[in-house]
Amino acid sequence: MKKEPRRTRSPFKTVSPAMDLTRARPLERKVVLITGASRGIGAAAAKRIARAGGVVVVNYHNSHEQAQAVLREVEEEGGKGMLFRADVTQRNQVEEMARAVRESFGAVDILVNNAYFPFEVNFLHEISWEGVEEAISKELAAFYNCTRAFVPAMMEKKKGKIIVISTRLAQQPLPRMGAYAAAKSALETMADTMALELGPNGIAVNVVTPAFTLTDASAMMPDEFRERVRKSRPLQKHLYPEDVAGTIAFLASDEADMMTGTHILITGGSHLQL
Ligand SMILES: NC(=O)c1ccc[n+]([C@@H]2O[C@H](COP(=O)([O-])OP(=O)(O)OC[C@H]3O[C@@H](n4cnc5c(N)ncnc54)[C@H](OP(=O)(O)O)[C@@H]3O)[C@@H](O)[C@H]2O)c1
Numbered sequence: 001m002k003k004e005p006r007r008t009r010s011p012f013k014t015v016s017p018a019m020d021l022t023r024a025r026p027l028e029r030k031v032v033l034i035t036g037a038s039r040g041i042g043a044a045a046a047k048r049i050a051r052a053g054g055v056v057v058v059n060y061h062n063s064h065e066q067a068q069a070v071l072r073e074v075e076e077e078g079g080k081g082m083l084f085r086a087d088v089t090q091r092n093q094v095e096e097m098a099r100a101v102r103e104s105f106g107a108v109d110i111l112v113n114n115a116y117f118p119f120e121v122n123f124l125h126e127i128s129w130e131g132v133e134e135a136i137s138k139e140l141a142a143f144y145n146c147t148r149a150f151v152p153a154m155m156e157k158k159k160g161k162i163i164v165i166s167t168r169l170a171q172q173p174l175p176r177m178g179a180y181a182a183a184k185s186a187l188e189t190m191a192d193t194m195a196l197e198l199g200p201n202g203i204a205v206n207v208v209t210p211a212f213t214l215t216d217a218s219a220m221m222p223d224e225f226r227e228r229v230r231k232s233r234p235l236q237k238h239l240y241p242e243d244v245a246g247t248i249a250f251l252a253s254d255e256a257d258m259m260t261g262t263h264i265l266i267t268g269g270s271h272l273q274l
Contacts, residue, residue, distance in 0.1 A: 025053025026253045031105045033057040033097075035088045035146060036115030038067035040215035041165060044241035045112060045248040046070050050079030052249050057101050057108070058083050059115070080105075088115050088142040098149035107153035110252045113143050113187075114165040116217045124178040135179035139187050147194065151203065158202040163251050164191040165244075168211040168267055188263070195261035204260035206251050211267035213239040234269030 032049050036042040038060035046056045047070070056074050058081060060067035067083050074081040082104055086093040101108060117138040120131030147162065154160025169177050170184040188207055195205035212218055212229045230238050244266050250256055251264070265271050 025051075026255070027249065028053035029055065030109045030252065031055045031057065031101070031107065032110040032112065032252055033059060033101060033108045033146075033150065034112040034114055035059045035142065036061070037070055037112075038063040040116065040217060041210070041213065041241045041244045041248075042112070042114040043070045044245035045114065046081070047073050047077060048242070048245035048249045049252060050074040050077035050081065052253070054079060054110075054249075054252065055105050056081035057097075057105070059086055059088065059097065061085065061087050061115070088145060089117070089138045091141075091145045091148070094145040094149045102153070107157060108150045109154075109157075109159070110161045110163065111146055111150045112163045112165070112248060112252075113146055115142055116215075117142070118217070119180045119183070121176045122179075123176055127179060132179045132182070135183040136186060139183035140190065143187055143190060151198065154203050155198075155201045160198075160201075160203040161252055161256075162191070162194065162198075162203065162205040163248055164188070164205065164207045165248075166191075166207050166209045166263070168209050168265065168271065170209070172211075172271065192261055199260055204257070206256070206259055206261070207263040208244060208247055208251070209263050209265050209267075210244045211239060211265075211270050213241060213244060215241055229270070232270060232273065233267070234272060237268055239266065239268055 027049055032054045034042045034046050034056065037046045037058040046058050050056050056079060058067050058070050060083065071081050071083050084097045084100055086097040088094055119135040120127055122131060164187060166184045166188050169181040170188055173181045191205050191207050198205060230236060247264055247266060251259065
């Protein structure tokens with residue numbers, strides 16, 4: 001009997017134009033919703049994804065003018081998009097956003113769970129219970145609300161991606177940041193569980209874990225701290241929102257189709273240090 005040649009290439013996915021990273025617009029026609037995209041990492045991801053051809057839904061809460069500026073830049077990149085003001089911790093607002101997006105663009109292909117919620121900075125033995133509860137409940141409610149709103153359409157299509165932005169503090173804590181770190185640890189566990197639960201439906205869930213990044217959220221830290229962090233990294237550079245945006249765009253692309261349940265560190269190497 002003739003022996004079957006052993007396969008060394010996927011029978012489903014040989015290099016196709018859709019997978020070719022050298023292609024200018026690998027996210028062409030993908031609908032990508034980014035929570036908290038008016039500023040910081042979310043805004044940088046919106047522009048990066050637009051450059052790759054994605055249709056971007058710029059969610060924001062209070063910063064209307066900044067969100068408008070992001071949408072303008074999305075359009076300058078040749079992309080399409082829309083703005084939607086919604087407090088993602090509120091289920092009814094997220095559902096309204098889902099309806100509006102469906103009417104304009106159809107189903108969301110990629111959800112980027114990114115919004116940042118300021119928290120009480122304090123030692124865990126001194127922090128108010130309200131401070132702990134608020135950090136955890138906002139972080140988890142936002143993710144819960146968005147997955148409830150956007151996963152059903154992904155399940156129908158048997159394809160979808162969820163990208164969760166966590167923080168390195170979830171594994172490498174800092175004093176007085178405990179409420180935030182605990183909230184993000186719980187968020188990561190939700191993401192991993194969802195990767196298991198949704199995998200059979202063709203939905204991938206991955207976590208991006210940046211270290212200290214220069215945005216409004218981190219602006220409260222003194223210059224001396226910023227410099228110390230920079231110098232302590234093996235790469236000795238600051239991390240900017242744009243340094244995180246490329247990884248988000250990669251995870252959104254077909255190149256990452258077989259990645260789920262992964263946690264990608266963007267730290268400039270600081271995770272290697274004691
Ligand atoms: N910066 C860092 O050092 C760092 C490090 C690791 C991980 N991260 C993570 O990266 C993500 C982005 O953080 P960032 O530093 O880019 O934050 P940022 O610059 O402060 O931006 C925060 C964004 O979240 C939005 N937002 C806040 N509350 C919201 C709500 N209730 N509903 C909808 N949107 C809301 C804001 O919208 P409006 O302005 O319109 O209200 C804004 O667009 C967060 O998940 C954060 O935990 C940040």
